[in-house]
Amino acid sequence: MSARVVTLAFSGVEAVRVDVQVQFTRGDPKFFLVGMGDKAISESRERVRAAFVGMGLSLPARRIIANLAPADLPKEGSHYDLPIALAIMAAMGIVPPDALEGWAAVGELALDGRITAVTGALPAAVAAGGMGLGLICPEACGPEAAWAGETRILAAPSLIALVNHFRGTQVLSPPEAGQMLDGERVPDLRDVKGQEHAKRALEIAAAGGHNISFIGPPGSGKSMMAARLPGLLPPLTAEELLQTSMIHSVAGLIAKGQLTRARPFRSPHHSASMAALTGGGLKAKPGEVSLAHNGVLFLDELPEFGTQALDSLRQPLETGEVVVARANAHVRYPSRFQLVAAMNPCRCGHGGPGKGACGRAPRCQTDYQGRISGPLMDRIDLQVEVPPVTAADMALPAPSEGTAEAAARVAQARRLQSDRARASGREGVAVINSLAEGDWLETIADLEASARALLSRAAEAGGLSARGWTRTLRLARTIADLEGVESIRRVHVAEALIYRRVAPGVASAVTPAALT
Structure with missing residues (x-):
């Protein structure tokens, strides 16, 4: 007897598919967990065993092997408890064999069979949706996972509730997404x-x-x-x-x-x-x-x-x-x-x-x-x-x-940056001036002759590195955007150089006349 349940391993904010494969074989009644898991995963055996006892069940008197595939992928965390338990129940016939197809599962088990919250519910739901799967998760994680959009979410409070849902005796409702908060009040x-x-x-x-x-x-x-x-x-x-x-x-x-x-x-x-x-x-x-x-x-x-x-x-x-x-x-x-x-x-x-x-x-x-x-x-x-x-x-x-x-002026300057990028077909790209580089920076710079001369003079005097040149250009572009002008003028470059705290030898290049 065997069964398989899909779960996920996290690598940063990315989630990778992991198959939990369970098989009952002849031999001593032992429970083996293989697949390069950490300490929390090795302890899953005892949490799963206790959760079954909490439901009034016991593990079969067989040799149980649970493999987390691919075996060469490092795995860590307690969210493997639920998929391991579901795979065992599917192999035992407690859950219909085809009920878990089309689902991925994450969740930690309490000793009484409750499913407790885990971290990473949102990226897990996003990754499951990308694989064409729904996500089974703890009830406490349901409002977070529901933000994943079209992904089907099944949020259960306990193992027995999941069993009843798949058997059709107590259907669980999809969770609603949590609140969208305004954030803390910022001082004026x-x-x-x-x-x-x-x-x-x-x-x-x-x-x-x-x-x-x-x-x-x-x-x-x-x-x-x-x-x-x-x-x-x-x-x-x-x-x-x-x-x-x-x-x-x-x-x-x-x-x-x-x-x-x-x-x-x-x-x-x-x-x-x-x-x-x-x-x-x-x-x-x-x-x-x-x-x-x-x-x-x-x-x-x-x-x-x-x-x-x-x-x-x-x-x-x-x-x-x-x-x-x-x-x-x-x-x-x-x-x-x-x-x-x-x-x-x-x-x-x-x-x-x-x-x-x-x-x-x-x-x-x-x-x-x-x-x-x-x-x-x-x-x-x-x-x-x-x-x-x-x-x-x-x-x-x-x-x-x-x-x-001030925020209104900032919003207007950012709209200019966004409109400029949209007109050039750069939708979806980070368009704020501090991220501009390469051809895009040359396109948006539009330096007047006097402004370019001042910037060149500052660079020749040794006050600007190559990075400093680029960042000064970005800064001057922002100053011009706050004024709502398309071309970068000498006054914009001069102000940018002052903020860059250029070397003393360049101070003569940034005279009061440059700021007028």
Whole structure:
């Protein structure tokens, strides 16, 4: 007697088909699990045995072999309990042999036969639908799996409920998708007094999806402005929502199937390890860079992070994905995020001239900022110096413009980018300016002669690397989009160069006249 049930193995956010093959043979009544499973899978035997006892059943007094095929694919997790139990019941004749055709199953078993929640229900449902299968999952995972669209979902509270459903005595209803939440309320940009230059840079960063860093003494409003960036960003598109939610599903961050169109905002502590930032650990879980996919990664006190951890961000910042390497597999996670960093000018926080200035300046300042490698800083498009907020600033009334007004300008600039891409037949491609490259960047640049001359002069003076040239061009394109003009003018390039903090030798190229 034998039976087969389809289940899924996870590799990042991708799900791979696995066949659970069960066979009863003659010999000692033992239960063998084969197929390169981890510790959680080897313990499935006892959970399945106890769940059968909870239903008033017992395993047959035969030699039971459960094979997870393909055998050379590493498998981990407790979601194999349910397909193993279903395959055994099908071989015993408890479930009609053809009832499980057209279904994949994931779920962990409690000792009393209940089916408990597992992570990854959404990517499992998407993968099952792509294979032309429905998905059997725990009742608690039903609202999450139902977001997969046309995939048939069967969400059961227990094994006995599944048996009754397949026998036709108690039919289970399809689950409804969970709620779409608005997300947490984002603080208003109107709360920030003064710092008009920094707020302008934040708006530019939001409009083009550019990386930005704030450098200034404690209390100058760096973290306040970073926390207000999500309010300037447009909501997730349907495609971005699915991508982000699948990562959060694998990480177990979706509660009751509730999704949100608000962009992720992740703010790890500076003690975070490299594995915590980029992913890894025992089961190669997604890290902060992947949990921030299509959103914002905020790194406060940037120089306090480990050097190795910071440099591990260079690959995902450039490629939009991170690869967690293992001896027997490579796990890929998407990680297209917008980096926002904040840092003090030196360890004491008061580097530079003025009252309370650091007594070890400029060496303290140089040593502290030197913890951040040049290649990482080269990937940050806007490097903004934030001066202290004065008493005069605090005495001013609240600014007339806040998040709503700035967000409207950001939305208009993003519509320009989207319309430009649509007119060129680039639908479905990431079209924000920070991702433009190659021929597409040359197409959208449209530099006026004076603007190109200024950019060339800055590059010749040694203030721009090849990457810096590209990122300055992207930044100037965004500044022009905020003004609603098609051509990039000299003033746009000049402002972009200021934010890039070019070398002192290039300062003469960016004169006040260039900004007029």
